[in-house]
Amino acid sequence: MTSLDRIAPAFVEMAHTIVWASVATVDTDCRPRSRVLHPIWEWDGAQLTGWIATEPTRIKLTHIAAHPDVSINYWTPSHDTCSAEAAVEWVLDDAGRTELWERFKNGPAPVGYDPAILPSLDGGGPTSEKFAGWKLTPTRLRVMPGTVMTQGSGEVLTWRAGE
Template sequence: MTPLEPIAPAFVDMAHSIVWASVASVDANGRPRTRILHPFWEWDGTDLLGWIATVPSPVKKNHLAVHPEVSVSYWTTNHDTCSAECLVEWYIDDETRAAVWDKFATAPAPVGYYPRIIPVWQDGPTSEQFAALRLTPYRIRVMPGAVMTKGEGAPLTWSA
């Protein structure tokens, strides 16, 4: 059992059931900006990695060039929450972009979707408007809603 067990599987299950996350980055002046994104997480029994299919906007590129980290936070109406603080790397090579495209296109609902539904991605994974962000968590937290609403159990946390 790795130090991430059983937290990583619980994190992936909760994140993939909630799907949409608030993702925060920080600019060169230390000002945060959040956006709603749709990460896809992979747990192989040893490593937890996240992938975000996204438009490589100037704002995102500038923020991540200065501070290559993001905070990813999920919440749903029953108060289940999970979060990950991550190192971030851009991937703009064709092979990785195609692989990330396929991850989203072949994943089961609700986390899976066909990326071509995004209007600027009509040209597929080699579009200049399509990039992949790889997330490598250094801290994760999973808190079922019953922890807060009923005092049952405790949050699960892990730090690298």
């Protein structure tokens, strides 16, 4: 087990290099559903928080209401992987959505982008009913360089909340 202050920076570095992640939710019948999303992570030296800008579809709203946790997995062809399990809170109020919009618009490359490019918004802005987000509070992190699998070298870092 690794302390959060050691794994969080390694996780953010790998996640922000890979950018796109497979994110799984669970429906009301306990069936998983995955989608590719674009999280941004913030480490302040004590707390790691993730953010995802997404459309608040009926499916996502129902899944998170039933099971407010997600599994997030990043992978590269060189087999570098990192994953997070996280509790999810919706960001649905106008002030929160505007803050989320600005967080992505002013985010570091390559994870920062202007949310106005999202096709589902159809020209809408941060207070559009088609724009919302998730605040992610990690409960488990894992970082594994591909060399662990391909060369038998390197270190797998793991962390669980409360341990």
